[in-house]
Amino acid sequence: MAARPYAVILGMMGAGKTRVGKEVAHMLHLPFADADAEIEHEVGMKIPAYFEQYGEPAFREVEADVIADFLEDFEGIFSLGGGAPMTPSTQRELATYIGHGGKVVYLDADPQEAMERANRGGGRPMLNGDANARWKKLYKQRDPVFHEVSNVHVHTRGLTPQGAAKKVIDMVSQRIVHVDGTAIEPYDVAIGEGAMNRLVDVLGPQPKKIALIHTQPVQRHSDRARALLRQGGYEVSDIVIPDAEPGKTITVANGIWERLGTEGFTRSDAVVGLGGGAATDLAGFVAATWMRGIRYVNCPTSLLAMVDASTGGKTGINTPQGKNLVGSFYTPAGVLADMTTLASLPNDIFIEGLGEVAKSGFIRDSEILHILEEHAGELRNFNGQAFLGSPLEDVVAELIERTVRVKAYHVSSDLKEKGLREFLNYGHTLGHAIEKLEHFRWRHGNAVAVGMVYAAELANIMGLIDRDLVDYHRSLLSSLGLPTSWNGGSFEDVLALMHRDKKARGNELRFVVLDSIGHVVHLDNPSVDDVEEAFRRIQH
Numbered sequence: 067m068a069a070r071p072y073a074v075i076l077g078m079m080g081a082g083k084t085r086v087g088k089e090v091a092h093m094l095h096l097p098f099a100d101a102d103a104e105i106e107h108e109v110g111m112k113i114p115a116y117f118e119q120y121g122e123p124a125f126r127e128v129e130a131d132v133i134a135d136f137l138e139d140f141e142g143i144f145s146l147g148g149g150a151p152m153t154p155s156t157q158r159e160l161a162t163y164i165g166h167g168g169k170v171v172y173l174d175a176d177p178q179e180a181m182e183r184a185n186r187g188g189g190r191p192m193l194n195g196d197a198n199a200r201w202k203k204l205y206k207q208r209d210p211v212f213h214e215v216s217n218v219h220v221h222t223r224g225l226t227p228q229g230a231a232k233k234v235i236d237m238v239s240q241r242i243v244h245v246d247g248t249a250i251e252p253y254d255v256a257i258g259e260g261a262m263n264r265l266v267d268v269l270g271p272q273p274k275k276i277a278l279i280h281t282q283p284v285q286r287h288s289d290r291a292r293a294l295l296r297q298g299g300y301e302v303s304d305i306v307i308p309d310a311e312p313g314k315t316i317t318v319a320n321g322i323w324e325r326l327g328t329e330g331f332t333r334s335d336a337v338v339g340l341g342g343g344a345a346t347d348l349a350g351f352v353a354a355t356w357m358r359g360i361r362y363v364n365c366p367t368s369l370l371a372m373v374d375a376s377t378g379g380k381t382g383i384n385t386p387q388g389k390n391l392v393g394s395f396y397t398p399a400g401v402l403a404d405m406t407t408l409a410s411l412p413n414d415i416f417i418e419g420l421g422e423v424a425k426s427g428f429i430r431d432s433e434i435l436h437i438l439e440e441h442a443g444e445l446r447n448f449n450g451q452a453f454l455g456s457p458l459e460d461v462v463a464e465l466i467e468r469t470v471r472v473k474a475y476h477v478s479s480d481l482k483e484k485g486l487r488e489f490l491n492y493g494h495t496l497g498h499a500i501e502k503l504e505h506f507r508w509r510h511g512n513a514v515a516v517g518m519v520y521a522a523e524l525a526n527i528m529g530l531i532d533r534d535l536v537d538y539h540r541s542l543l544s545s546l547g548l549p550t551s552w553n554g555g556s557f558e559d560v561l562a563l564m565h566r567d568k569k570a571r572g573n574e575l576r577f578v579v580l581d582s583i584g585h586v587v588h589l590d591n592p593s594v595d596d597v598e599e600a601f602r603r604i605q606h
């Protein structure tokens with residue numbers, strides 16, 4: 067495999083491609099190459115002189131050749147000349163580079179700032195004559211193409227070269243999971259520090275008003291989102307809802323509908339949901355129902371919301387009869403899992419999220435289990451204040467990316483949970499019963515952890531897995547600080563609730579169980595004796 071650039075930077079003349087590119091390379095301890103400097107080296111003369119002697123078409127040919135060579139054989143930060151992306155062969159080379167996982171950064175400076183800087187510098191033959199008018203004309207031609215050929219968009223208005231470089235690094239190191247499939251409008255889940263900086267790009271130019279729905283404990287993160295939205299030119303309605311489950315009610319939804327009505331939200335406006343899974347569920351529900359569906363973006367701030375609730379398109383509210391009884395399948399336009407928000411997440415809520423992470427390991431991706439094993443101690447001692455920039459951050463980013471991929475896989479062909487998606491329910495049949503019997507004082511991920519041990523015991527009783535795998539469930543989950551037993555209710559109560567599980571068919575129970583790590587099957591209608599025996603085994 068050829069050595070490819072870590073990132074390619076393009077943008078208008080004066081955007082800072084060279085200056086910021088050098089800064090990025092310096093911060094990442096990587097080499098830097100500037101296409102213009104390489105061309106000058108290649109032809110043995112300065113660019114203005116070359117333009118003068120041979121003209122622009124000859125320059126573009128040399129330029130395209132030099133760029134093609136560097137895209138194939140340079141491991142560092144590579145900045146292009148302003149006009150380079152207009153050459154069709156270079157556009158194709160950039161597309162191939164992106165196809166191999168490359169990052170093409172559009173360094174999008176404020177036009178006024180970039181134009182002034184380009185004029186000041188001189189040495190730019192494309193600006194000969196009325197420099198400002200030339201710059202503006204080129205901007206009009208080039209800006210749409212830059213958007214087209216890049217896959218990372220970085221606005222740098224008002225930033226110092228160092229600030230712009232830090233933003234480029236954040237954006238380039240984000241992980242992207244593309245969610246696509248039957249009945250799904252494709253969208254991306256962006257994971258990493260600064261993922262929220264994508265808000266304006268994901269919302270697009272159509273919305274004028276944005277309802278920013280969030281809870282109070284994440285105020286400092288919603289302040290950032292609001293600032294980004296205002297900078298993007300949107301009119302922002304800040305809507306604070308009650309924290310956690312009390313936010314997921316028809317009364318809260320109704321209050322927001324009233325506000326959207328009073329404030330004149332139309333079908334082309336949008337919703338941003340920011341917070342834990344409860345806030346993103348409610349925000350998605352409001353977006354799905356307002357005018358029969360408007361655009362929405364999720365900004366999950368808890369681990370559980372990042373790996374599970376914000377992706378997959380389930381939105382909803384609770385009723386007095388139960389959780390999530392009213393809602394719809396309605397996919398977001400994008401999910402921005404900004405790791406900086408985890409800095410304020412309490413330890414117990416982080417650990418709870420690991421329950422769903424482990425589930426994804428058991429049902430599909432054994433590498434998740436290896437990572438959990440290897441880092442169990444650090445994960446269990448998660449401390450938000452010391453998290454950003456620590457080695458654990460990359461471990462958590464990897465776990466989030468892998469878990470989101472498992473979810474995306476199950477959702478892609480079964481948005482409405484008629485088959486494959488049911489496998490995401492591993493550990494949930496007993497888990498939901500425990501949550502209900504504990505009056506929701508037990509957190510979901512904790513109940514699912516016990517539920518997975520239960521499902522493993524049941525699979526063992528049915529002869530599907532050996533005892534070692536059951537023991538492995540217990541040892542891994544408890545090493546993460548998750549519970550593996552429950553003594554809070556009778557078998558009769560549990561059985562009655564499991565019969566009301568959404569997977570049950572008529573009077574028959576239906577479980578999701580493993581037959582090996584990474585492989586799940588349905589277990590239909592096991593005998594009550596077996597179901598009870600498994601229950602007995604998780605009581606101590």
Ligand SMILES: NC(=O)c1ccc[n+]([C@@H]2O[C@H](COP(=O)([O-])OP(=O)(O)OC[C@H]3O[C@@H](n4cnc5c(N)ncnc54)[C@H](O)[C@@H]3O)[C@@H](O)[C@H]2O)c1
Pocket residue numbers: 281283284309310311314341342343344345347367368369370371374375376377378379380381389390407408409410411412415510
């Ligand atoms: N839509 C789906 O597919 C889906 C899947 C799983 C769960 N869910 C739903 O998600 C909800 C559970 O999500 P959850 O565990 O995130 O619970 P939550 O939304 O109640 O958040 C838990 C607590 O953590 C706080 N919090 C979240 N992020 C924080 C941060 N960065 N800093 C400080 N505090 C923070 C919240 O304010 C809340 O007090 C449930 O309502 C569940 O039904 C939905």
Ligand SMILES: Nc1ncnc2c1ncn2[C@@H]1O[C@H](COP(=O)(O)OP(=O)(O)O)[C@@H](O)[C@H]1O
Pocket residue numbers: 077078079080081082083084085086148183184187222225226227230
């Ligand atoms: N963010 C910035 N803030 C202040 N000055 C900048 C910034 N980015 C670039 N510059 C300065 O503007 C000039 C043009 O930048 P340069 O990197 O050569 O642009 P480009 O390569 O995109 O044409 C240089 O003098 C550079 O130091």
Ligand SMILES: O=C(O)C1=C[C@@H](OP(=O)(O)O)[C@@H](O)[C@H](O)C1
Pocket residue numbers: 077078079080083084102113146147148149150189190191192
């Ligand atoms: O915009 C252009 O067509 C050009 C931009 C210059 O690079 P910078 O954008 O780095 O100034 C350089 O490649 C040449 O003068 C042509």
